[in-house]
Amino acid sequence: MSRTSMQDARTTCPYCGVGCGVRAEMQQGRIVGVEGDTEHPANHGRLCVKGSALHETLGKQGRLTRPRLDGVEVDWATALDAVAGRLAETQSEHGPEALAGYLSGQLLTEDYYVANKLFKGFLGTPHLDTNSRLCMASAVAAYKRSLGADAVPCNYEDLEDAELVVLAGSNLAWNHPVLFQRLRVAKTRNPLLRVVVIDPRITDTCELADLYLGVRPGSDARLFTGLLAWMAERGKLDRVYLERHTRGLEETLAEARQDDASVEAIAADCDVDPERLETFFYWFASQLHVVTLYSQGINQSSSGTDKCQAIINCHLAGGKIGLPGAGPFSITGQPNAMGGREVGGLANQLAAHMDYHSPGALERVTRFWSTDSLVPRLPKGPGHKAVALFEAIERGEIRAVWIMATNPTVSLPEAHRVRAALARCPLVIVSECMADTDLLEVADIVLPASGWSEKDGTVTNSERRISRQRGLMAPPGEARHDWWIISEVARRLGFGEAFDYGHPADIFVEHARLSGFENEGDGRRCFDISALAGLDRQGYDALTPIQWPVTRQAPQGTPRLFEDGHFATSDGRARLVPVSPRGPVQALGEHRRFRLNTGRVRDQWHTMTRTARAPRLMNHRSEPFIEVHPEDARELGLADQGLARLEGEDGDYRGRVRISPAQRRGELFVPIHWSDRFSTSALAGALLASHVDPLSGQPESKHGAVALATLPSAWEATLVVAADLDVGAQVRRETGYWARIPMAHAERWQLAGAPAAAERDWLAWLAETLPVAVSLWCDDPADGRLRAAGIEVGRLRWWLMVGPPAELPGLAWLDERFAEAAEGIALEAGQRRRILAACEDGAADDGPLVCSCHQVGQGAITSAIREGDTSVEALGARLACGTQCGSCIPELKSLIEEERAHASHPIPDVEPA
Incomplete structure (x- = not known):
């Protein structure tokens, strides 16, 4: 077709x-x-x-469409020659270990495979790592140490088959909302299913919780080692399973008992109520079908591997693994973090889940990749993991790095230091989709890559399920697929025979063959998709989702691992490993006395290069923010929706205060998404020190130490400009705070700074800043208030309100006027009179956005509740909120509860039981 x-x-x-x-x-x-x-x-x-x-x-706007060489657009032949030539020159002068690659879970498995093969197999450098190091490395290290392989034993159906689901360090409602909805439905269908949430913050995920444990940050290992000791003390261990299928119980129990194992002592260390803690212990120990779902709150720690291990130890000790509805289940952050690990994307891997330390693995991969005239020269040992890799660039040991589909100048700890290191690196090659990212400022060679809907290949999700991500559209301009770019560079380096791919199917089949190559079927190399090695292009194009292993014995895939109790270790037994709980390395002090937590928000993704292109996704949380406990805010004089500043390891962070009792005292939360492209100073990575787990190399991104203070600002303003007016550089001047917020037909800027608005000549500032003169204005100098607009040939070009954002009307009406202006439609007389008000006469402000799918604001929802729609179903029937993805349902329930608490007449509880 x-x-x-x-x-x-x-x-x-x-x-x-x-x-x-x-x-x-x-x-x-x-x-x-x-x-x-x-x-x-x-x-x-x-x-x-x-x-x-x-x-x-989607769309071509803002995309990279031509290669750039030293800041100048060139053709592909020139760019590829330059990449190959400069890599070869660096290797010749400084050796293979002067080269490095840094990949991403946004790449497809086929892209990943070719990159790993080139860097490790033929350039001979071990220094190839991936941003999956920042989210999954600790889970991987624990699985390998305990189960023998990076092999998630569970699947999503286990959430529905479980009797108890434990969510540890996972805000599932925001970060994996579809799984949250699956769990919600499972709980409705099975009233006996219990959910426990373990998290320092009260998040929307707690809406499903039968029990919530608001633990002290970093105390997770203490909680789970305490659980193990409690199970042993009360005879809740599965001794038969342990004796038949595991090793290490006695040493692990001895370590767990080193600290006071009483419930009271564990509760004190975790800062939770002892009775609630013992309830959790009893529930976990008493049920066989238990799934523990864990994510970044566990992994992103300097002791993340041990925290994951403590969870696995409890599952092994209770025999709660390899069964329907049971197992330790790490939930992945990125679409293809697992696919990247399958092909060796981590610096301590080779390919097809083989490692440097695995007997015969180096020789096996060498034999497989050898051709008639080419023999790979694989490195003899692991390379630098992500944080260490950029430290080696900083030291000058790595002199050339190729970064694909990720932005380490935003995502890594000590982000400014990373940026400075890359600025000094002699050769930085960047493969990227978008034309305006922070990383491009330090790139010597920029290669335009294809993006989603253009890329063609496979990805592997958190349950080991391989799915096709199909190319549905042609890449814009001269953008090309990553596998093609890498293969063309390999050909110019003299390795063409080994990289003679004409289609991603050719790469996938080679990857599948390698997974089964000399794989003796003893279970030690459980990643095996060799039954897919015979796919032709037609079969590849038609590939339906399937879970590995996919072998001759399991041609339809394998939903669940280790059902027979045989693990991927040398003797087939799983290992319980002693864990000694450790606190965060980033210590609090007199100056930096607040514990910082970082994470995602509901409607955004990574550094927003994709999600910010959908304006409705910017409405739920439109600016960087800092969540603060009410008592901390009161003590520091912070106002809700006011501005505040954090000072951390490598810089500061400026954002809006969100006062929330969901925070523990002395603890803060900030989102990871905003970069210098969207706000003044909102790099979460700049607040974090580069402390890593010694085994996994994963950085401690959940445990920063920061100072918090109000951000002095004498004035605030909102400027909305037509999409074709490039005013960014001028607007940023003389502002202590700015945030850029894309709208459907315009661009909104939130601004704050000094001197006092009453002392500022706003009309002069507008004349200096904007290319279209002031047409309408209304000011109140005494209060420092002003509204103004620029109209050109009858079309709205910009709109300004000086005053706090709380005074903003809903901007949808105004955005429609910008849409009309872009089409050349002049304002009607009535519209012109309403421009400064920015709304129709008498129109109500809908308030903060709650439902992004249907663009329903808090005002409309509150009004509906007061008029009798006092259930989520009733609100959905009237306003459609909560009827599509369901991510806003916890917020809808909170609004119902708030109205119930404040209503002068009782609101009936009509939620379904």
């Missing part, structure tokens, strides 16, 4: 590790709408708000 005639196509979402199937509606080679694929087993038709807006993030 041709692109132009295709009306419906199946692919996979490019966001989190849930790996949702997507159906794309095509018209004339364009995606005009998306919906969840009802036949995909990961999501059964559900999509979160980010997935539902995928078609809104």
Whole structure:
């Protein structure tokens, strides 16, 4: 079927590790709408708000379309020659270990495979790592140490088959919302299913919790070692399973008992109520079908591997693994973090889940990759992991780095230091989709890459399920697929025979063959998809979702691992490993006395290069923010929605205060998404020190130490400008705080600074800053208030309000006027009179956005509740909120409860039991 005639196509979402199937509606080679694929087993038709807006993030605007060499656009031949030539020159002068690559879970498995093969196999450098190091490395290290392989034993159906689901360090409702909805449905269908949430913050995920443990940050290992000791003390260990299938119990128990193992002592160390803690211990020990779902709150620690291990120890000790509804289940952050690990994307891996220390692995991979005239020269040992890799660049040991589909100048700890190191690096090559990212400022060679809906290959989700991400559209301009770019460079380096790929299917089949190459079937190399090695291109194009291993014995895949109690270790037994709980390395002090937690928000993804292209995704949390406990805010004189400043290891962070009793005292939360492209100073990574787990190399991103203070600002203003007015440089001047917020037809800037608004000549500032003169204005100098607008040939070009954002009207009406202006439609007389008010006469402000799918604000929801719609179902029937992805349902329930608490007349409880 041709692109132009295709009306419906199946692919996979490019966001989190849930790996949702997507159906794309095509018209004339364009995606005009998306919906969840009802036949995909990961999501059964559900999509979160980010997935539902995928078609809104496409388009050529803002894309890289031509290669750049030293700041000048060039053709592909020139760019590829330069990449190959400069890499070869660096290798010749400084050796292979002067070269490095840094990859991403946004790459497809085929891209990853070719990159790993080139860097480790033929350039001979071990220094190839991936941003998956920042989210999954500790979970991987613990699985390998205990189960013998990086092999998640569970699947999503286990959440529905469980009697108890424990969510540890995972805000599932925001970070993996489709799984949250699956769990919600499972709980409705099985009233006996219990959910426990373990998290320092009260998050939207707690809406499903039968029990919440608000633990002290960093105390997770103490909680789970305490659970193990409690189980042993009360005879709750599965002694038969332990004797038949494991080793290390006695040493592990002895270590767990080193500290006071009483419930009271554990509760004190974790800062939770002893009775609630013992309830959790009893529930876990008493049920066989227990799933512990854990994510970054566990992994992102200087002792993350041990925290994961403590969880695995409890599952092994109770025999709660290899069964339906049971197992330790690490939930992946990125769409292809697992696929990248399958092909050796981490610096301590080779390929196909083989490691440097595995007997015979180096020789095996060498034999497999050898051709008639080429023999790979694989390094003899592991390379630098992510943080150490950029430290080696800083020291000058690595002199050339190729970064693909990620932005370490935002995501790594001590982000400013990383940026400075890259600025000094003699050769920085960047493969990127977007034309305006922070990383491009330090790039010597920029290669335009294809993006989602253009890339063609496979991804592997958190439950080991391989799915096709299909190329539905041609890349814009001269953008090319990453596997093609890497292969062309390899050919110029003289390795063409080993990289003679004409299609991603050729790469996938080679990857599948390697997974089964000399794999003796003893279970020690459980990653095996050799049954897919015979796929032709037609079979590859038609590949349906399937879970590895996929072998001759299991041609339809393997939903669950270790069901027979045989593990991927040398003797087939799992290992319980002693864990000694350790606190965060980043210590609090007199000056930096607040513990910092970082994470994602509901509607955004990574550094927002994709999600910010869908304006409705910017409405739920439109600016960087700092969540603060009410008593901490009161003590420091912080006002809700005021501005505050954090000072950390490598810089500061400026954002809006969100006062929230969901925070523990002395603790703060900030989102990871904002970069210098979207705000003054909002790099979460700049607040964190580069402390890493000694085994996994994963940085301690959940445990920063920061100072908090109000950000002095004498004035605040909102400026909305037409999309074609480039005013960024001028607007940023003389502002202590700014945030850029894309709208559907315009761009909004939130500004704050000094001197006092009453002393500032705003009309003069507007004349200096904006290319269109002031047409309308209304000011109150005594209060420092002003509203003004610029109209050109009858069309609205900009709008300004000087005053706090709380005074803003809803901007939808104003955005429509910018849309009309872009089409050349002049304002009507009545509209011109309403421009300064920015709304229709008498229109009500809908308030903060709650439902992104249907753009429903808090004001409309509150009004509906007061008029009698006092259930989520009733609100959905009236306003449609909560009826699509469901991510806003916890917030809807909170609003119902708030109205119930403050209502002059009781609001009946009509929620379903």
